[in-house]
Amino acid sequence: xxxxxxxxxxxxxxxxxxxxxxxxxxxxxxxxxxxxxxxxxxxxxxxxxxxxxxxxxxxxxxxxxxxxxxxxxxxxxxxxxxxxxxxxxxxxxxxxxxxxxxxxxxxxxxxxxxxxxxxxxxxxxxxxxxxxxxxxxxxxxxxxxxxxxxxxxxxxxxxxxxxxxxxxxxxxxxxxxxxxxxxxxxxxxxxxxxxxxxxxxxxxxxxxxxxxxxxxxxxxxxxxxxxxxxxxxxxxxxxxxxxxxxxxxxxxxxxxxxxxxxxxxxxxxxxxxxxxxxxxxxxxxxxxxxxxxxxxxxxxxxxxxxxxxxxxxxxxxxxxxxxxxxxxxxxxxxxxxxxxxxxxxxxxxxxxxxxxxxxxxxxxxxxxxxxxxxxxxxxxxxxxxxxxxxxxxxxxxxx
Amino acid sequence: xxxxxxxxxxxxxxxxxxxxxxxxxxxxxxxxxxxxxxxxxxxxxxxxxxxxxxxxxxxxxxxxxxxxxxxxxxxxxxxxxxxxxxxxxxxxxxxxxxxxxxxxxxxxxxxxxxxxxxxxxxxxxxxxxxxxxxxxxxxxxxxxxxxxxxxxxxxxxxxxxxxxxxxxxxxxxxxxxxxxxxxxxxxxxxxxxxxxxxxxxxxxxxxxxxxxxxxxxxxxxxxxxxxxxxxxxxxx
Numbered sequence: 001x002x003x004x005x006x007x008x009x010x011x012x013x014x015x016x017x018x019x020x021x022x023x024x025x026x027x028x029x030x031x032x033x034x035x036x037x038x039x040x041x042x043x044x045x046x047x048x049x050x051x052x053x054x055x056x057x058x059x060x061x062x063x064x065x066x067x068x069x070x071x072x073x074x075x076x077x078x079x080x081x082x083x084x085x086x087x088x089x090x091x092x093x094x095x096x097x098x099x100x101x102x103x104x105x106x107x108x109x110x111x112x113x114x115x116x117x118x119x120x121x122x123x124x125x126x127x128x129x130x131x132x133x134x135x136x137x138x139x140x141x142x143x144x145x146x147x148x149x150x151x152x153x154x155x156x157x158x159x160x161x162x163x164x165x166x167x168x169x170x171x172x173x174x175x176x177x178x179x180x181x182x183x184x185x186x187x188x189x190x191x192x193x194x195x196x197x198x199x200x201x202x203x204x205x206x207x208x209x210x211x212x213x214x215x216x217x218x219x220x221x222x223x224x225x226x227x228x229x230x231x232x233x234x235x236x237x238x239x240x241x242x243x244x245x246x247x248x249x250x251x252x253x254x255x256x257x258x259x260x261x262x263x264x265x266x267x268x269x270x271x272x273x274x275x276x277x278x279x280x281x282x283x284x285x286x287x288x289x290x291x292x293x294x295x296x297x298x299x300x301x302x303x304x305x306x307x308x309x310x311x312x313x314x315x316x317x318x319x320x321x322x323x324x325x326x327x328x329x330x331x332x333x334x335x336x337x338x339x340x341x342x343x344x345x346x347x348x349x350x351x352x353x354x355x356x357x358x359x360x361x362x363x364x365x366x367x368x369x370x371x372x373x374x375x376x377x378x379x380x381x382x383x384x385x386x387x388x389x390x391x392x393x394x395x396x397x398x399x
Numbered sequence: 400x401x402x403x404x405x406x407x408x409x410x411x412x413x414x415x416x417x418x419x420x421x422x423x424x425x426x427x428x429x430x431x432x433x434x435x436x437x438x439x440x441x442x443x444x445x446x447x448x449x450x451x452x453x454x455x456x457x458x459x460x461x462x463x464x465x466x467x468x469x470x471x472x473x474x475x476x477x478x479x480x481x482x483x484x485x486x487x488x489x490x491x492x493x494x495x496x497x498x499x500x501x502x503x504x505x506x507x508x509x510x511x512x513x514x515x516x517x518x519x520x521x522x523x524x525x526x527x528x529x530x531x532x533x534x535x536x537x538x539x540x541x542x543x544x545x546x547x548x549x550x551x552x553x554x555x556x557x558x559x560x561x562x563x564x565x566x567x568x569x570x571x572x573x574x575x576x577x578x579x580x581x582x583x584x585x586x587x588x589x590x591x592x593x594x595x596x597x598x599x600x601x602x603x604x605x606x607x608x609x610x611x612x613x614x615x616x617x618x619x620x621x622x623x624x625x626x627x628x629x630x631x632x633x634x635x
Binding site: 019020022025026028029030308309311312313314315316317318319320394395396397399 | 456459460461462463485486487493495499502508512561
């Protein structure tokens with residue numbers, strides 16, 4: 001046993017702590033128990049990471065279509081909560097807004113949903129966006145240029161990140177070499193592509209001109225768009241412009257948001273009022289609870305395993321803070337040792353789930369940092385709770 | 400620390416103790432009165448269940464006093480707060496029936512724990528102190544062994560080294576040889592007593608080994624939670 005020690009680590013910790021690194025020595029003394037404890041913490045980490053990953057993917061898919069837009073103010077029907085629900089809004093509101101000096105430009109945005117039947121039994125659901133091709137609604141100039149080309153009737157741009165799409169058929173579509181596809185009984189020429197990727201509502205997106213949109217959705221009228229996007233004049237604040245607009249536009253049919261607040265409200269609605277969001281939010285809470293319980297089990301088992309030794313130290317005159325020190329030392333070491341494999345495995349799982357579903361599951365520093373801090377806190381708290389018995393009892397009762 | 404300045408190392412008065420609660424409550428100590436003088440080696444005898452270990456753990460601050468009074472090195476233990484108990488525990492060495500060594504610390508590190516509890520001043524030159532202590536107990540060759548690689552007698556000797564290394568004025572030993580065979584047990588106890596007496600330490604030891612009785616200054620016999628006899632053999 002002496003030979004298998006890592007004297008360097010122990011010596012460094014002795015210097016750091018100013019005492020024998022009993023926590024470290026205890027952890028490394030029994031390899032099997034260490035592997036089980038680290039495995040438990042890693043498992044708890046993976047659990048929480050996966051739940052946060054799903055929840056984060058939901059938030060991200062809600063945000064992605066908004067992110068394409070070059071707009072400051074977002075007008076929407078008073079009863080609409082997301083991009084796709086609610087009633088329509090009078091296009092008149094666009095002209096009312098454009099009449100104001102603090103609004104520089106704006107355009108209507110039409111949203112609909114279609115099923116694209118590729119083959120019998122194989123269909124892809126597409127979110128269809130209609131814009132006036134003369135406007136330049138997107139941040140990406142390349143995408144704006146492509147939109148201009150959509151003034152040719154019955155042409156479309158397809159989301160190349162659409163779930164289950166066979167990209168090889170469409171990847172090279174251009175104005176010169178259009179690829180035709182049949183949608184809602186109409187023949188469309190695909191003349192280009194962009195990338196958003198599917199979310200929980202649809203597998204992908206299609207962008208068309210407002211005229212083509214009306215052909216695809218004969219029930220819709222150009223006078224009643226889903227949303228109106230506005231650009232504020234230079235030197236104005238989006239929040240102030242929105243506040244002023246709210247006073248002018250009738251609240252019974254129009255809701256005024258900045259783009260940022262529109263995204264935040266959409267995310268908050270979908271995560272708290274829609275089943276998918278509630279399920280994932282609940283998953284995060286359950287994941288954390290189960291994670292904390294696992295970590296508590298690991299730490300309290302460890303304290304119980306060493307209770308006799310701690311009782312001896314207590315009998316020798318070591319104070320309460322000495323045991324807390326050992327337990328915190330173990331908690332931090334276990335949290336770190338469990339976090340590393342937990343992070344690596346969860347990142348791998350993200351890639352697998354992302355590939356299988358097309359959902360944007362990505363590890364980021366914020367999430368990794370939050371989980372690490374949470375793990376250390378949960379470990380330390382569990383350890384502190386687990387030493388309560390040691391604190392309360394007379395040493396003689398613990399041998 | 401100086402034995403001369405506090406004439407009574409331990410004074411027990413009217414000590415009662417009960418185990419259990421309610422109907423099942425059983426009194427295990429009845430009105431114990433006992434005084435230990437500095438430098439005495441007192442041996443406590445009695446049948447198992449007579450209350451020896453209970454008395455020892457009460458005086459050793461390992462159990463809370465329920466009724467009566469224990470003054471240990473000038474401090475009252477009845478109703479004492481945690482800080483007083485912690486301070487008192489540091490001033491005595493306690494040797495248990497089992498060795499109670501920390502299994503992931505080496506012999507040297509276990510002895511170090513007996514010094515570390517006293518803070519920075521005691522830690523000066525700790526390694527030489529611990530080495531010397533283990534050397535005196537014949538473990539100079541086993542300094543870096545973990546307890547799992549030591550024999551029962553060796554482990555108990557490490558535990559004794561841990562209790563003695565900080566030179567406590569008072570040592571309680573609860574059948575330190577209970578887990579050992581007769582001969583190695585005797586050897587361990589003789590070594591322990593020899594080392595402790597050379598520094599004038601007061602010792603209260605529970606034992607069943609009649610061969611050790613000759614070394615005692617006083618022999619106290621307990622029966623059913625009461626002191627049955629208290630015999631002084633020769634002057635301390």
